[in-house]
Amino acid sequence: MPDAYETFLQDLRRKKGLDLSGYKRPQMERRINSLMRSLKITDYSAYLDLLEREIQHWRKFVDTLTINVSEFYRNPAQWEVLESKILPEMLAKTNSLKLWSAGCSTGEEPYTLVMILLNRFPNASFSLLATDVDDEVMTKAKTGLYNDKSVANLPKFYLTRYFTKQDNTYLIADDVKKRVKFMKHNLLTDVFDRNFDLILCRNVVIYFTEESKSELYRKFYAALKPGGILFTGSTEQIFQAREIGYTLVSSFFYKRAE
Ligand SMILES: C[S@@+](CC[C@H](N)C(=O)[O-])C[C@H]1O[C@@H](n2cnc3c(N)ncnc32)[C@H](O)[C@@H]1O
Known part of the structure; x- marks a missing residue:
C-alpha cells in the first residue's frame, strides 16, 4: 500500500505531469511539508487541489523543489580550467x-559559456542548446535581466562588454542571447540528442536518487562524441565514472573514451 506521500506523488504526476519519483524522498518531503505548514494545510489532497487552482502556489511549489538559483561564472576555478x-x-x-x-x-x-567563446575563441563556431524542466526559469533566461548578486563572480571585463546596466540590474547583450537555443527538457524522462563535444550539468542532480544519477551519467556518456567532455558541479563526483567509461581529465571534467 502506498503511504500518503507516495499517493500525493502519484496524483501530482497524473494531474500536473510532474514526476518526483526519481528525487530523494527525505529532502522533497521536508520541503513539501514545510510549504504545507506555512499554509496551515495538513493533508496532501487539499494541497494538491490548491496547486491545481492557484498558479502562484504552483510556482512557489516548483521553485522550492527545484532550487533554481544560479550565477554567472559559478565556481570560477572550474571555468578557468574550461578556458585554459x-x-x-x-x-x-x-x-x-x-x-x-x-x-x-x-x-x-549557457551565457557564461557564450561570453567565454566569443571573447577567448573568436574563430570557433558553435551551437549551444540550453535546457531545463522548468519553463518559467527559461522565460527569465530569454529576458536576460540579472541582479548584482548573479553577476558578482563575473570578471568585470565581461560585465562591461556584454551587459547594459539599468539601475541595479544588468541586461545581457543580444549578441550573447542569440547564440543560445533554449528548450524545455526533462533529464529524467526525455530523449537525449547525441554527438555533443561538451555537456555542462552542474548543480542539478543534488536531489536525484543514486539510481537516477547513475542512469543520467550513462545517458550523458551516450550523448557525448567519443572524446567529448561532461562538466559537473563542484559537489557532484561520479562514483561509477570508470565503470561507465569516463576518464577524469581534471576535477569535475569527465571524458568519454576516444
Ligand atoms: C540550481 S539550478 C543549476 C543552474 C546551473 N546549472 C548552475 O549550476 O548554476 C538547478 C536547475 O535544474 C533544473 N532541474 C531539476 N530537475 C531537472 C530535471 N529532471 N530535468 C531538467 N532540469 C532539471 C531546475 O529546474 C533548476 O533550474
Whole structure:
C-alpha cells in the first residue's frame, strides 16, 4: 500500500505531469511539508487541489523543489580550467563545437559559456542548446535581466562588454542571447540528442536518487562524441565514472573514451 506521500506523488504526476519519483524522498518531503505548514494545510489532497487552482502556489511549489538559483561564472576555478585546458584541447581537433547546458535555470551558465567563446575563441563556431524542466526559469533566461548578486563572480571585463546596466540590474547583450537555443527538457524522462563535444550539468542532480544519477551519467556518456567532455558541479563526483567509461581529465571534467 502506498503511504500518503507516495499517493500525493502519484496524483501530482497524473494531474500536473510532474514526476518526483526519481528525487530523494527525505529532502522533497521536508520541503513539501514545510510549504504545507506555512499554509496551515495538513493533508496532501487539499494541497494538491490548491496547486491545481492557484498558479502562484504552483510556482512557489516548483521553485522550492527545484532550487533554481544560479550565477554567472559559478565556481570560477572550474571555468578557468574550461578556458585554459578543456576548450583549447577541443578546438585543436575541431573548429565546430556542439554544446549543451543541461539544467540551465535562468541562463547564467549557457551565457557564461557564450561570453567565454566569443571573447577567448573568436574563430570557433558553435551551437549551444540550453535546457531545463522548468519553463518559467527559461522565460527569465530569454529576458536576460540579472541582479548584482548573479553577476558578482563575473570578471568585470565581461560585465562591461556584454551587459547594459539599468539601475541595479544588468541586461545581457543580444549578441550573447542569440547564440543560445533554449528548450524545455526533462533529464529524467526525455530523449537525449547525441554527438555533443561538451555537456555542462552542474548543480542539478543534488536531489536525484543514486539510481537516477547513475542512469543520467550513462545517458550523458551516450550523448557525448567519443572524446567529448561532461562538466559537473563542484559537489557532484561520479562514483561509477570508470565503470561507465569516463576518464577524469581534471576535477569535475569527465571524458568519454576516444
Ligand atoms: C540550481 S539550478 C543549476 C543552474 C546551473 N546549472 C548552475 O549550476 O548554476 C538547478 C536547475 O535544474 C533544473 N532541474 C531539476 N530537475 C531537472 C530535471 N529532471 N530535468 C531538467 N532540469 C532539471 C531546475 O529546474 C533548476 O533550474
